[in-house]
Amino acid sequence: MPVNPAHSALWPAPHASGAVDATVHVPGSKSVTNRALVLAALASEPGWLRRPLRSRDTLLMAGALRAMGIGIEETVSSSSAGSAGSAGAAAVGGSGEAWRIIPSGLRGPATVDVGNAGTVMRFLPPVAALADGPIRFDGDPRSYERPLHGVIDALRVLGARIDDDNRGALPLTVHGGGALDGGPVEIDASSSSQFVSALLLSAPRFNQGVEVRHTGSALPSLPHIRMTVDMLRAVGAQVDTPESGGEPNVWRVTPGALLGRDLTVEPDLSNAQPFLAAALVTGGKVVVPDWPAHTTQPGDRLREIFTEMGGSCELTEYGLVFTGSGSVHGIDVDLSEVGELTPGIAAVAALADSPSTLRGVSHLRLHETDRLAALTKEINELGGDVTETADGLHIRPRRLHGGIFHTYEDHRMATAGAILGLAVEGVQIENVATTAKTLPDFPDLWAGMLEA
Template identity: 50%
Template sequence: MSATPTATWPAPLAPAPIRATVSVPGSKSETNRALILAALSDGPSTIRYGLDARDTRLMRDALRTLGVKITESADEWRIEPPATFTAGGTIDCGLAGTVMRFVPPVAALAPGEVAFDADEQAYRRPMDVLLNALRDCGATVPDEASTLPFRLTGRPDLPGGVITVDASTSSQFVSALLLAGARFAQGLDLRHDGKDVPSQPHIDMTVAMLRDRGVAVDDSEPARWVVSPGPIAPVDVDIEPDLSNAAPFLAAAAITGGTVTVPNWPEQTHQPGDHLREILTRFGAAVGRNDSGLTVIGTDQLHAVDLDLREASELTPVVAAIAALADGTSHIRGVAHIRGHETDRLAALETELDALGAHVSQTDDGLTIHPKLLGGALWHCYADHRMAHAGALLGLVVNDIELDDIGCTAKTMPEFAELWQTMINDSAD
């Protein structure tokens, strides 16, 4: 199920400081959680302004395979859960972490076998933590299964109960089990035993969305989440803009000395992308939010930074790209786990930034970036949308950068290249 290669894409230079207003589509993280919860609920619900991209299409198709009826019209989707989930199908996870992690606990509630496959690149992504947890919950998973592809056999009365995991490689393992926990016969008493779980805001988002639907979640004890068994209420929701996908656009203002506004930025949110406010300020940009949205104004300098991105690790590629243009050595910490994301992002960033002329070295949990005069080269995206965002960003100020696969941005923003070019065109007017 590998993606088809695409032609190279010359990253456009910024002819002037970027000055634009850019509306980004809905949050992938919120959209896919909302879809899962709608499928698990005890009645129909509506999702408005959900992200329509490869990851969320894969999620909708996965739920349809399990018997969920989804009716799409413009910016509104109607989700009707089945009385009992349907077994017997094969679910394509693509390269979507939320699909490969969030859907198996739902499939474990189906009375029979469900198969999971994905893009070949996804076969290296960690799955053993979740599959072991589902075995402990009462699902049948072959002993040899530890990565994609795999099969599992579920039951509508899956027991659940006390489950211990080491989720230090991905917060998605915690969210995946929490989302379905209320549907387990005994509920879920989930305990984490290991190093700190990364991306805590994503877990906070999951817990908040469960509580919004009437699910009782006790997270008062560190590294433990107790989900009471019971119904999940259907809730109609409006999806927030994807703040992480806003990162390259806002960063464009910071590196070109321009001004970019992203409308509808929430005043309060569980999205890790909200860390951009502090991150871009640390780099030296002026950042402010009002009723119009979040605005970033670039200044005449980009300062070196020392950042712990554990809670917002998905921002690492864009942050590393900015750091390669800064006035001194920068350090990114707390992101060892992104070696297991769509690609090994630390190795990919080291390779690609070095190819442009920077000097980058990996540490145990991040990167050290020494800026140098950068020159053009072919920027490899590794089928990773965040790597493509970083390459496009550098292309604004570095001549002759070409991306080998701009199409991979369709994972979360199919219109990325068009929005990027429009932003540049608006700045030249």
């Protein structure tokens, strides 16, 4: 397979000459955007999605739904969507944009390109089971290695017909019959909470709804399931959860029509991580406008984690003001609910004044790449001292040097390398373009923050 020249190019990670002081408008949440697209496609009336993230993962989701017959119209406002900025503010991606989603009959035959987007490869097979006709799913080579068995096996129990040559992975074809029986199903979602979310999102359209019972070990990324439940309830679905007095590890969704909604997407708080890290690492200040006071996004936990590592934050009506103290401290933290934050936290920990232990993230071995192995290798090749543990990383800070930081086509590896580059001269990021998966134009946004 030929190598894309853009993927092999090296990006000199900018080195900070002093404390950063910038306002950064972070584009919308990928997790919210892709869930909202699915719910709008299954609704009984049109809906609006304002300030959606426009990135590879969300465009793949929109393209897949269009292939199955859903109408998605895009409009761009002449005014900027976000709060008024300040001098030196950096803005990028999707501000002022809105998508109108027009539900219609789901139909095949169609082919869906999932890229390497977990939300697309896992959320859409249940949607495809409701279509009339076959829907084929394919994607990047790495997507073939990511687990899908939880969704595939569950859909078969619920009445779907799926051809996957018994791989439990892509490529596969869902033979939609226009409806799905639904009902009770047991799954092991310990490798990905998206297995649960995938079934819940489409469940109101199943004839019997669904009762999902998780039977494996501890569920990772529980905030993402809470996000799914909150968004379902916001469009009229009835959902019973462990938090609402139901059985532990059991979620029930009642069949019923979903409402069209006019939704403004929150900034992606996980994508705010590198910018907050920049303030922490350089002893500077970064303001993220429109940071929500209440949210189900896992990235909100950055306020707590980065404060413990040496920063301070204030949530104002305008947004989040995060300030570094000039010192970075190690941390011992369980990241099982916020695993996607691990690469950025590991990068900051490598620059700290004491060791760190990151726990509860063994499932990261099955993400865009094996993130634990990748972080260990890349930080150590810059002179670090990182050891993989059974469920995470142990990081002993060392004086780092420049070198090539490989990304393995993983957007969060690329932003982790950029954080290191702030404090270490000569770091070169291989394939920084992979950040377009969830954070479009990251290099320009990063440079704008430093220039401010």
